[in-house]
Amino acid sequence: MSRPGSAVQRRTPDEHARRSAQTRLRSLFERTTPNVFGSDGRITEAGLAASNATLVDPPAVAIGLAGQGKTRGTAALVNTPVCTNQSIALIKGRTGVLDTGYLFHNLDGRYDELRTRSAGGGRAGLSRGILAKIPIALPDLPEQTRIAAAMDTLDETIANIL
Helix, strand or coil: CECECCCCCCCCHHHHHHHHCCCCCCCCCCCCCCEECCCCCCECHHHHHCCCCEEECCCEEEEECCCCCCCCCCEEEECCCEEECCCEEEECCECCCECHHHHHHHHHCCHHHHHHHCCCCCCCCCCHHHHHCCCCCCCCHHHHHHHHHHHHHHHHHHHHHC
């Protein structure tokens, strides 16, 4: 995932080779906590304009759509402006209806279900269409906020133990 001045998404082969020697890029899903606040890589405004990446402001939930390892179905709560390509779905909550933190914890806890829904041939993958069909329980907004806060506290406790 990337944003102008923060992370890399798509480059020309020459630019990619030159920059790869200088900067180790960190994948969105190479993390020890479920929150994403930045990345080691960078992209310029020109690079963003020349790519098919989409810029999204936080907060948003990122879901890995592809991959045979752990990435596909992994959720992350994005707390920084990011750009992504078609391998990552970014989903935002809806003001007054769906709290983004609640959405993150809901989807993060459904990793196995997301993997099962994406099962297929040799190149199994999720899609935005599959994600759009996943039912999300919607308690009232104050309850969503309380659930997200409780889960955040639990995540922080676990991170401090590790």
